[in-house]
Amino acid sequence: MTRSFLARNPSVLIFLAALALFTVTVTILAEGFGIGLVSTSFVKVLGKTLCLCLVAIAMDLIWGYAGVLSLGHMAFFALGGYLIGMWLMYARTEEIVIASLAGQALPVTPEEIRIGIGTQIFGVVGGSEIPWVWGLAHSLTAQLMLVILVPGLLATIFGWLAFRSRVTGVYLSILTQAMTLALALYLFQNDSGLRGNNGLSGLQNLPGLDAVPQATLSLWFFWASAFALGGGYVIVAVIVSGKFGSVIRAIRDDEARVRFLGYSVEGYKLFLFILTAIIAAIAGALYYPQAGIINPAELAPIASIYLAVWVAIGGRGRLYGAVIGAALVSLLSSWFTGGRAPSIDLGFYTINWVDWWSVALGAGFVAVTLFAPKGIGGLFDLYAGRKVPDRHGADLGPDDGSLQEKEAVK
Amino acid sequence: MTALLEVNAISVTFDGFRAINNLSFAVDDGELRAIIGPNGAGKTTFMDIVTGKTRPDTGTVIWGERAINLLKLSEAQIARAGVGRKFQRPTVFEDQTVAENLMLALKAPRSPLAVLGWRAAAKDHARVAELAAQVGLRDALARKSGELSHGQKQWLEIGMLLAQEPRLLLVDEPAAGMTLAEREATTALLVDLAKTRAVVVVEHDMEFVRRLNCKVTVLHEGSVLAEGTLDHVTRNQQVIDVYLGR
Numbered sequence: 001m002t003r004s005f006l007a008r009n010p011s012v013l014i015f016l017a018a019l020a021l022f023t024v025t026v027t028i029l030a031e032g033f034g035i036g037l038v039s040t041s042f043v044k045v046l047g048k049t050l051c052l053c054l055v056a057i058a059m060d061l062i063w064g065y066a067g068v069l070s071l072g073h074m075a076f077f078a079l080g081g082y083l084i085g086m087w088l089m090y091a092r093t094e095e096i097v098i099a100s101l102a103g104q105a106l107p108v109t110p111e112e113i114r115i116g117i118g119t120q121i122f123g124v125v126g127g128s129e130i131p132w133v134w135g136l137a138h139s140l141t142a143q144l145m146l147v148i149l150v151p152g153l154l155a156t157i158f159g160w161l162a163f164r165s166r167v168t169g170v171y172l173s174i175l176t177q178a179m180t181l182a183l184a185l186y187l188f189q190n191d192s193g194l195r196g197n198n199g200l201s202g203l204q205n206l207p208g209l210d211a212v213p214q215a216t217l218s219l220w221f222f223w224a225s226a227f228a229l230g231g232g233y234v235i236v237a238v239i240v241s242g243k244f245g246s247v248i249r250a251i252r253d254d255e256a257r258v259r260f261l262g263y264s265v266e267g268y269k270l271f272l273f274i275l276t277a278i279i280a281a282i283a284g285a286l287y288y289p290q291a292g293i294i295n296p297a298e299l300a301p302i303a304s305i306y307l308a309v310w311v312a313i314g315g316r317g318r319l320y321g322a323v324i325g326a327a328l329v330s331l332l333s334s335w336f337t338g339g340r341a342p343s344i345d346l347g348f349y350t351i352n353w354v355d356w357w358s359v360a361l362g363a364g365f366v367a368v369t370l371f372a373p374k375g376i377g378g379l380f381d382l383y384a385g386r387k388v389p390d391r392h393g394a395d396l397g398p399d400d401g402s403l404q405e406k407e408a409v410k
Numbered sequence: 411m412t413a414l415l416e417v418n419a420i421s422v423t424f425d426g427f428r429a430i431n432n433l434s435f436a437v438d439d440g441e442l443r444a445i446i447g448p449n450g451a452g453k454t455t456f457m458d459i460v461t462g463k464t465r466p467d468t469g470t471v472i473w474g475e476r477a478i479n480l481l482k483l484s485e486a487q488i489a490r491a492g493v494g495r496k497f498q499r500p501t502v503f504e505d506q507t508v509a510e511n512l513m514l515a516l517k518a519p520r521s522p523l524a525v526l527g528w529r530a531a532a533k534d535h536a537r538v539a540e541l542a543a544q545v546g547l548r549d550a551l552a553r554k555s556g557e558l559s560h561g562q563k564q565w566l567e568i569g570m571l572l573a574q575e576p577r578l579l580l581v582d583e584p585a586a587g588m589t590l591a592e593r594e595a596t597t598a599l600l601v602d603l604a605k606t607r608a609v610v611v612v613e614h615d616m617e618f619v620r621r622l623n624c625k626v627t628v629l630h631e632g633s634v635l636a637e638g639t640l641d642h643v644t645r646n647q648q649v650i651d652v653y654l655g656r
Contacts, residue, residue: 244526246510250503257501260461261574262489262520271522 005238012237015320016230023226030222032215043218044290045334049327050225051287052310054232056326057319058276058283059307061236064316065245066272067252069169072158072176073280074303075183076151080281081288081298082187083150085200086134087143088289091207093120094138124198131193147285148278155277156270163266163273168255177301184299199295203288221290228286229323232279237319248272249317306333309361313368315377324376333357412475414439414608415578420459420469421632429455430466431632437578442604444619444640445612447629448653453612456629457580461495462488474577490520494576498583500563504556508547508566511555512538515570537573545569561592568599578608585618597621616640628653 006013026046029037038046055077062068097116101108118128136142162175190196206217239245248268250258255265288294307326314325335341336357344351353360372378413436422430430452437443447453458464460471462485471480473491480488489495502511516534519525530538542548545565550558555566571579581600585593600622603609613619619626619640626643628635630652636643643649 239526242526243513243528243530244522246506246514247525249505250514253503253505254501256463256485257497257503259485260489260495261515261570262486263525264484264486264520264522268522 005241009237009241011318011320012234015233015323019226019230019233023223026222027219030215030219032213032219040215040218043215043222045331047218047222047225047290048287049330050222050229051283051290052330053323053326054225054229054283054286055280055307056310056314056322057229057232057236058279059311060314060316060319060322061240061279062272062276063308064311064318064322065240065252066248066269067255068269068272069173069308070176070273070276071173071301071304071308072180073276074307075180075299076155076277076280077284077287078294078298078303079151079154079183080147080284081291081294082194082200083143083147083281084285085203085288085294086137086194087140088203088205088207089121089200090117090134090137091140092202092205093117095207096120122195125190125196127190133193144285147281151277151281152274155274159270159273163269166266177304180299180304181301184296184301187296187299197295197297199293199298200288201293203294204290204292206289218290221286225286225290228282232283233319233323236279240319309365313365313375315375318377320380321375321377328376329361333361336360413437413472414441414474415460416470416472417456417460418470418472420466420471422455422459422464422466429632430459433469433629433633435627435634435637437608437610439577439608440604440606441608442601442622442624443608443610444622444624444626445610445629446614446616446619446626446653447635450631451629452632453629454582455632457495457582457612460488460580461485461493486520489574489576492575492577494571494574494579496567496571496579496581496584498586500560500567502555502558502563502566502570504554506555507552508542508555508558509538509551511566512541512569512573515573517573517575541569541573544572560587561589564588564592572603576607578610579603581609581611583613583615584611585613585615593618594621 026038026043027033029035030043031038031040032043055073059070059073062070062073094113094117097113097120098108101112101116114130115128118130122128122130136146158176158179162172167175186192187194187199188197194200204214204217206212209217240248247258247263250261251263251265251268259265306329310325310329311322312325313329314323315321336353339354341353341357343353368375374381415437417436418434420430420433421428429450433452433456445453445456455464459466460480462480462483465481469481472478473480473493478491480491480493483491503514506514513530513534516537518528518534539548539551542551545568547558547562547566547569550562555563558566584596584600588596597618600609600611604624611619611622623640625638626640627637628643628646628649630648635652636646636649
């Protein structure tokens with residue numbers, strides 16, 4: 001009963017070993033290291049995939065374990081990206097402005113620099129004033145704190161209102177969709193202060209690190225993403241393995257009963273909502289510098305639905321399932337929609353994967369839901385010979401352990 | 411001696427139907443009480459009100475020495491205050507083991523942060539094992555509770571209630587669907603439990619109530635019709651008319 005955490009959860013150790021092996025392999029084969037078998041752009045794709053795996057873990061925690069189907073977590077992910085993107089863009093523009101003004105005879109005033117930055121960043125939306133939301137954008141420390149605080153606060157307010165009113169099930173999913181849509185529509189406006197539909201760009205360039213080639217930078221972010229994924233995995237695994245995990249799985253299965261045991265169901269849901277929002281924001285803050293660009297389309301409701309699809313295909317209620325689902329489906333998605341997948345010529349019709357991938361993914365999702373509710377992760381159960389008991393029939397006899405209806409028919 | 415639970419003039423209406431009508435009664439600390447009444451008399455609604463599931467339109471429910479109004483608390487707060495409830499159908503968490511189910515119910519801090527940092531100590535494991543033995547599930551600790559038979563699930567739920575250590579236990583039709591032997595065991599258990607806490611049993615079955623040998627409250631159309639020993643209430647003409655006469 002008092003075995004160590006890793007002894008009780010061998011999958012955590014296996015996952016960490018696999019992640020470490022993967023990271024080392026990619027590093028050795030990457031251009032930044034010398035061999036160059038893996039291109040820099042592919043290192044970025046892999047790094048981004050690790051971030052998606054991290055947000056999938058958060059989704060699995062709140063949906064797979066606690067049964068709260070939030071369809072708005074990619075909003076927190078994108079918010080994290082926006083908040084780190086503001087510093088990246090501001091600090092880099094500041095460098096450029098200072099460099100371009102350096103040739104002047106008179107010393108440059110801070111006011112001139114401010115105007116220069118404002119024109120550079122906001123000229124595209126027809127302004128030169130720096131909006132108040134950029135007030136802390138000059139400070140990396142402040143923006144890093146905001147990466148946690150802003151999504152955390154939004155999740156607190158939204159979650160408190162929704163859970164306090166006992167909104168559950170599909171109604172909660174719709175509300176979270178409305179949240180991400182409203183946020184996207186707000187950011188699409190030019191006067192939201194975040195450059196409207198242009199979004200933030202040039203995020204792949206780190207301020208002050210012009211001398212460092214992208215091949216090296218991409219590896220740094222790849223390592224950071226791998227580290228965040230490993231850390232996030234361990235933290236969430238610890239959370240779900242203890243009594244807390246027992247409580248949230250109980251909430252998923254019968255929340256009224258949990259209330260009568262004296263647990264405040266709303267408090268638990270709110271706690272998880274905030275925690276997973278922060279994990280998603282951190283994942284987003286690592287993702288968008290690798291993507292290089294972020295715009296309000298990233299908050300589209302469909303993004304959060306994809307997140308749920310990854311977790312469902314990978315297998316709800318097990319963390320490695322979420323990781324496998326996110327990695328597999330997002331990589332396949334970018335392969336099929338990137339135009340690299342060969343079209344299938346049927347003679348009378350040519351299946352062009354760019355058009356048909358969504359259909360294939362949808363069919364796959366339906367198939368998994370119907371025929372393999374445990375997802376890809378369920379395959380590991382077959383290997384381990386583990387079977388979930390299925391004894392929900394009525395007893396045929398009065399004695400303990402007597403055959404049940406379904407068993408007797410066989 | 412003041413009452414542990416005091417229900418004062420509560421009324422509740424569902425879509426024009428008056429389920430509870432100006433109901434008042436009190437339960438003392440350590441008392442065993444049976445509530446009987448025909449279908450629709452408001453027995454289950456009464457339990458829903460005391461546990462916070464239903465809010466009455468009028469009236470008060472006063473609890474304990476500090477006279478807390480339970481109507482102002484949420485279900486979880488009421489449970490933490492010391493009211494435990496046994497449902498008619500066994501409701502255990504089927505996807506979790508017997509040990510996990512008992513550990514969930516074990517009296518301990520319930521807030522998310524406290525639970526996050528909580529680790530089962532040796533005495534908690536010992537208490538879980540003791541409870542499991544008490545309800546005859548000693549060898550089933552590691553089994554998923556979904557695997558258990560109907561009767562075993564009933565016992566597991568009783569074990570969970572014991573783990574919760576409530577001061578007042580509300581039991582909804584414990585004898586429903588039980589064999590004769592199980593009924594006798596349940597009667598003995600309830601009588602035993604009432605030595606250390608108050609127990610309120612809602613029951614349909616008159617024979618079962620007779621074996622409990624306790625004070626009986628007869629409900630009819632949402633209010634108290636008669637109260638006293640079983641022999642006393644069964645001699646009451648009104649009770650005979652509305653309940654026994656049928």
